[in-house]
Amino acid sequence: QEAPPVKGGALNMIAQPEPPMLMVGLNTQGPTLYVGGQIYQSLLTYGTDLKPLPSLAKSWVVSDDGLTYTFTLQDNVKWHDGKPFSADDVVFTADKFLREAHPRWRLIATTYVDSITSPAPNQVVFKLKKPFSAFLHAFELSSFPIIPKHLYDGTDYRTNPANQTPIGTGPFKLKEWKRGSYIHLVRNEDYWKPGKPYLDELYFRIIPDSASRAVAFEKGTVDVLRGGDVEGFEVRRLIKLPEVENTTSGWENYAPLVFMQMNQRSMPFSDKRVRQAIMHAIDREFIVKNVFFGLGKVATGPFASTTLYYTPDVPAYPFDLPKAKKILADAGIKPADYTIRLMPLPYGAAWDRMSEYVKQQIEQLGFKVVIQGVDAGGWSQKLADFDFDLTFNFTYQYGDPALGVARHYLSNNIIKGTPYGNNQNYVNPKVDELFGLAAGAVSKDVAAKAYTEAQKIIVDEVALGWLYEMQNVTINRKKVKNLVRTGIGLNESMDEVWISK
Amino acid sequence: MNAPRTPLLRVENLSIPLPTGLDREFAVENISYDLHAGEILCIVGESGSGKSMTANAIMGLLPDYLNPSGGKILFRGKDLLTMRESDLEQERGRSMAMVFQEPLSALNPLMKVRDQIAEVMEVHGERNAETRDRRVLDLLEYVGLPDPANLRDAYPFRLSGGQRQRVMIAMALALEPALLIADEPTTALDVTTQAQILDLIRRIQKAKGMGVMFVTHDFGVVADIADRVVVMERGIVVEQGLAEDVLNRPKHPYTRRLIAAVPHREAHDAKAAAEGDLILDVRNLRKTYRSGGGFFSRPRVVNAVNDISFTLRRGETLGVVGESGSGKSTLGRCLLKLTEVDGGQVLFRGSDVVPLSAGAFRPLRRHMQMVFQDPFASLNPRQTVGRILTDGPVANGVSYADAEIKARELLALVGLETSAFDRYPQEFSGGQRQRVGIARALALDPELLVADESVSALDVSVQAQVLELLQDLQRKLNIAIIFITHDLRIAAQICDRIAVMYRGEIVESGPPEQVFDAPQHAYTQRLIAAIPGLHWNPRLAVL
C-alpha cells in the first residue's frame, strides 16, 4: 500500500489569523509557529509519545548526575542566506537571544542553567545548577528556535530588519508574503536532509472568515485544515467528505487542557467542598458535546491523558446535581449568600456558550452569578492581579509536567503579574514537595511516583476545575501523505510530506 | 365697453365646495361676473372671501381635492372647466397668464431668470433658442428692469422683491396673453414699489389691450387702477359695477363697511397733547447690525438705527413711518431693550436705561409695553388667555388672585367677554386676538406703549376697530404711544406727530398735516406720492 514518495507539488494551507511576523523567536502565536516552523528549526522535536527526536541536534548525551547535557549537531547545515550553521548560533540563541526575548526559556535558564558552551563547532554543552527532569523537553520549536547569530548578535532584536525576511535552517524559504492574501514558501534547495523536502511550494492562505475557510477546503482551494481553522460544527461536516482524512494526533506536546479557575482567597471557593460541589454540578460531557461539538475529552485531572506521568486513578466527579447540593448542605453553606463574578475567556463564541452554561449550572446550586464581560487585556490583567472569582483558562503542557502543569499548583508560583501561574491561590506544601521532587528527579520512576501522588491530592482538593482536554482535529485530503508525524504536529518541518499524484 | 361683445372671460354660477369640517361649505358660491378685453377688473374682499380661489379656478390651478361643483368658466366662449388638461396647458401661459402675490417663492430658486422666462416660450412651441433669448432681453427691458443683459443670468435670490415681481410680469407677458390674472401682486411690496408695479401693469394693459383681473383687498389700489369692481364676501359676490360707482356710491352694506374702514387722515382731531410730562427722551440712539464676514471678507453692516433723537410726552402718540427695512422695528426693539443698543441714551422718566443690565432693567419693563404685529404669533398657543394676561403681573410680584381680577376687568375693557379667560387664543379671530394682545400690554399699567405694525395683519374693517380701541384707551389711560407703521394713512389718522424714517434716520417729523401736505424731504414726498388711491377720498363716498 505504501507507495514511494514522489517529489514536487504545492501544498495549500491556511494561516489563521494572519501571523504578525514569522520570526518564531519573537512571537509564539499559533500561526507564527505553523508557518515559521517550516523556516526555523529547533534542536529537538518530539514524537507522538513525547520521546525526544533529533532535529538540528543529531544526538545528545545526558550525564548520570543529570547535570550535563551534550548535543551533537547535524552536519552541513546552512542558513537560508548560505552562511553555515554552527554551535555558535546555538550558544547565541540560548545565552543571549532567548534569554532576553523568550520568557519561558528565561525562567528555565535562570533557574537551572549554569553555563552554555561549545567545545567543538558541532557540539553544545549545557551545564545545570541542579537536576531538572524536564530539561530535555525544553528544546521544542516554540521554546527553543535557533536564531542566526550573524544576523542578530548585537542588534535590537525586535526592530531587526531580518524579522521581515526570516532566515532559518528549515526545509522551506520565504518567497513572498502578500499581506491579507497569502504567504508563499518555496523549497530550500540546500536543505541538510539530502533529497528533501519533497514538496516544491507551500501556500499559507489568509482567509479571515471561518465559514469561508470551510468553503475553501470543500472547494479544494486548500488541502489542510489545522485545528481551529474552522468552527467545531464545520469539522463534523467536513470530515465526512470523500477523500478526506482526519486525525487528532499532532497535539500531544501541547495537549491543551481547559479548566475553571476558582479564586480560593475567599469564600465560597476557599472551601474545598464548594469546589467539589461545583465539579459535580457541571455536566462536562454536555460541554464537550454541545459547546465544543465533541472535539474534546472530559479531563480527569491536571495532566492531559496523552502526556507523560498521567494517571486516571484519581477521585472522579460525575455530573450529579443532587449530590452537589447535598455537599453544600452538609457543609452548611448557604449559596444564596454569595454572588460570584464569572469572567469568561474572551476567545470567541464557543467559550461564551460555555460561560453561559456554567453560569446556569452554578446558579442551580443557589449561587448568584454575574457574567463580567472582559476583553483579552482585561482578562489577563484581572487574572494577573488576582481580581476575579471564577474564570476559565487553559494550559499547554509542553511535554513534561514540570514545564506546563506544575506552574499552576506550586505555592511559590503565586505571583502577581501573569495569568498563567497559580492565580487561584492553591496552597499545599505536600504538593509543592512532590512537584519539587519530581522535577529534580534523575530517575523517571521517582518522578512518576511523585507525580501520581500529587495528582491524587490535587484532584481531591479540586485545585482547579478541570473541564476537558481540547482535541484539535487536523483535516486533510488523503493525497497529502506523512502530514502529521510528531507530537508537535503541523509545526513540524514538513520535510517528509509529499503529495500523491 | 359695448355690452353685446362676448366677454373675454365669463364666470357663470361658479361654486367650489370646501372639504367638510372647514368653517363654511363653499369657498365660492354661485358667483358670476364678466371680464372684457381691454379692461381691468378688480376683485376685492376681506381675507378668506374667495378671491384667490376664483383666480386659481380660472387658471385650473386648484388643488386636486377642490373641484368646482357647478357653473362654467367661459374663456373666449370655451368652458375651461370641461377642457382636457393638455388643452388647458396649451392655453396657460399662452393666452392667459398669472402673477402671484409672493414674489419670493413664486420663482424657482435654482433656475436663472432667463431660463424661467424662456421656458414659457419653449413649452409653447418656440424652438429657436436665439429667438427666445432675444425676447427675454426685450421683456426684461420692457418691464423696466435695470441692466437686463446681466440680470437675466441672475438667480432669483439676487433680486429685490420688486424686481422679482417684474420678472414674474415679464414671464406672464412673454406670449402676450389675452388675459392676465394678478393675485394681490403688490401686497408684499413697499408702497413705492407698489406704485411702480401698479403703474407698469396699467401701462402694459393699455399697450396690449389685455383683460386684467386684479385681486386686491386695498381700496386705494382699486381706486387707482380698476375699470370695474367685484366685491366678494365669504364666497359670494355681493356687489359689482363700474369702479366709479362702487367706490363712491356703494350699495351693499358690506362694501360700505369696507370703504368706511379705509384709513383717512381727516378723522384726526388735533388734541392738545403737548402739555403732558416728558416721559421719553431719546438721544443719538444707534444700532448697527453686523452679519456674515469672515477671515477674507468684510461683514455686512447695516446702520439700522442711525443717530436718532426724539422726545415723547404722556398721552402723546408718535407715529413712526417708513418703507420696509428703514429701521422702524429696530428702533422699537431698542427702546424696549429687546436688542443691544450700540450708542446713545434712552432717558425714561429722566434716567438712562441703556446702561442697565437685563436684571436691573426687568423691574422697569412693566412701564414700557408692546403690542405686536401678528396676532397669531404674539400669543402663546399653549396658554389660555387667562394665563397670558396674568403671567406679566405675576412675574412682577402681583398675587395670582389679584392678577386674575385685573385680567377679567381688562377683557371687558378691550371689549371681550370675560369667559374668554379660560379659552385658548386659537379660538379667537384675528381682531379678537389683537385685543388680547393689547390687554396683555395694559395688564401692567404701562406708561409707554410701543405698537409695531399692530394693525397691519388685520383686514381693513378689523383694522379700523382696533385703531379705535387704541385711541379710546389712550384717552382713558393717558398713555404715551409709539405707533410704528408703514402705512402713512394710518399714521396720519391717529398720530399727534409723525416721524419719517429712511435708512435708519429720521428724515422728517412733525404733525400729520405738515408731513402730509407740505413734505419737506424728498423721500417723504416720494412716499406720499406713492400712496394708492390718493385722488379718491373715501370720506366723500355716499355711505
Add this chain to the structure above:
Amino acid sequence: MMNFFKRYARNYGALIGLAILFVVVVLAFAAPLIFPVSPWQSVGDPLLPPSEDPAFPFGTDMLGRDIAAGLAYGARVSLLIGVISTAVAVVIGVSIGALAGFYGGRVDDLLMRFTEFFQTIPAFAMAVVLVAIFNPTIVSITLAIAVVSWPPVARLVRGEFLSLRSREFVQAAVVIGQSGPRIMFTQILPNAISPIIVTASLMVATAILTESSLSFLGLGDRNMMSWGFMIGAARTMLREAWWMSVFPGVAILLTVLAINLIGEGLNDAMNPHLRGRKG
C-alpha cells in the same frame, strides 16, 4: 386632545404599530410568568427545529435553550435600552439645544460646534468603541447609544428654540418681565414638545436597532438575553439552524417597524400643517 386621538386613529399603520407594540410590551412584562425558567437554562435537546417538539414552538439553540423564552426576555432588553437611552439622549439634546437656541451667539456657536462634532463622527463606530472600551454592561450600552444619538435632538430643539425665541409671544414674555429660564420652560418648551416627542419615538426604534447591532457584534450585556445576541450567537450556525437567527430578526423587525409606524402616526396627528390656525 380628543382631536388628537381621532387624527391618530385615522392612520391605519399607526394603529397596527400600536397593536404590535402592545403585544411586545405585554410579552416583555409577562416574560417571567410565561417562562419561569431562565432563558439561559438548557431545557430541551440542543438544536431542535421549530415545532418539532410542541413545548418549543420556536425550537431550541445549541445549548437546548428555548428560543421562545429568549424572544420574550429579549423584548425586555430591547425596550428597556431603547427607552432609557432615548430618554437620556433627549435630556442631553434638549438641554444643549435649548441653551444654544435660546441664548444664541457665542453659546450657540460653541454648543453647535460640539454638536456637529458628535454628528460628524460615525455614530455606530463610536458606539462600538465606547462600549468596547467601557465593557459591555447595560449601563455602558445605554449611555453609548445616548451619546451617539442626542445630536439630532439638540439640532431640532435648537431650531425650534431659535425660531420660537424670535416669535412675538416670546418677546412679549420678555417685555412683561419674565426671566430667561422661565421663558424657556413655560413659553418655548411647551411649543417645541410635539416635534420632540415625534423624534424621540423614532429614536427609540433606532436605539433598538443599535442595541441589537452591538449585541450582534458581541457587545451586549452578557447577563441579559437580547435579540441581537441571539442572532450573533446563531450566526455561525446559519447552515444548521436557520431558526436561531430568523425568529429574533423578525422580532426586531416587527418591534422597530411598530415604533416607526407609531412615530409617523404621532407626527401626522401632531402635524402643525394640519393643525393650522383654526385649532
Add this chain to the structure above:
Amino acid sequence: MKTLDFLFQRFVKAILVVLGVVILNFVLIHMAPGDPASVLAGEAGAGDAKFIAQLRAQFGLDQPLYWQLWTYLKGVLTGDLGYSYRNQVPVMTLILDRLPATLLLTGCAFVFSLVLGILLGVIAAYRRGSIADSVVMTSALVFYATPLFWIALMSVLVFSLHLDWLPPFDMESIGANYTGWARVADIAHHLVLPTVTLGLFFTAVYTRLTRASMLEVMALDFVKTARAKGVPKAQIIRRHVLRNAILPVFTFASMQAGQLVGGAVLTETVFAWPGIGRLMFDALLQRDYPVLLGVFLVTAAVVVLVNLITDLLYRFVDPRIEAAS
C-alpha cells in the same frame, strides 16, 4: 472673497473635528482597561516585572501623559496611528491594507442606494396614492426597520446557501488568482450581496426622504407658477421639482456617510469582506484597542472629508448658498 471664507471655514472646521477625534481617541486609549504591556506580557506567557517594564519603555508607556498625547498627535500627523500589539504591525499598515475594500463596498452601496432611493422616491411622489406608491413606501418602511446584519444573514441563507447564486463570503474567489477583467468580474460577483444588503437600508431612507422632499417642493409656489406657464406635469417634475427636491437628499446622504461606515462594520462582518469594518470587528473580538481606535479615527477622517467635498460641490450646485450667511 466669500468663497475663500467659506473654504477657510470649512477646512478649519474639518481639521477641528479630526483633531477632536484624535484627542477623544487618546483619551479613550487611556481609559481602556489593561495596560498594553501587561497584556502583551501575559500573552507571551510571562509576567515578570522587568519584562513588563521593558515593554512599557518600548511603547513609551512610561512617559508623562501630556508627552504621550504630544507623541500621539505627532504620530497621527505622520500617519502613525500606533502599533497593534496583537498583530505586531503598525495600525496604519493594517488599515491601509483594508481601506480600499471598504471604500469599494461603501461607495457602491452609496451609489446603489442613492440612485435606487431617488428613483423610487420620485416614482412614489409622482404617482402619489397609487398602488406603486404604497408598495414602494411599505417596503421602504420595512427595510428601514430591518436590522442590517439580519438582512445580510438572510440573504446569505437564501441567495448563497439555498439558491447558490452568489458567493456568500470574501471579495474574491480564494486562490483563483484571476487577473484583468476576469478579476473585476469576480469581485463584482462577490460585491453584489454586500452592496445590496448594505444599500437596502439606505435605499429605504432615501426613498422616504426623496418622496417627502418631492411632495414638499411640489406644494411650493414656484411649481404653481410653472403650471401657470403651461408647463406639462412631467417637465415640471423634471425641471423644477426634482432639482429642488434632490438637494436636501444629497445633503442628507453626505451626512449619512458616517452611518454607512457603521453599516459596513456589520456587513463586512457577515460577508467576511476584507475591509476596515471587518478589521474593526476582529479588533473588537481581540479587544485590540489601538486598531479599534485607529479604524475609528480613519473612518471619522474619511467622513469629514466626504462632508467637506459635498459642501464644496454643493456650492456649485446651489446658487443660494453663497447668499446665505
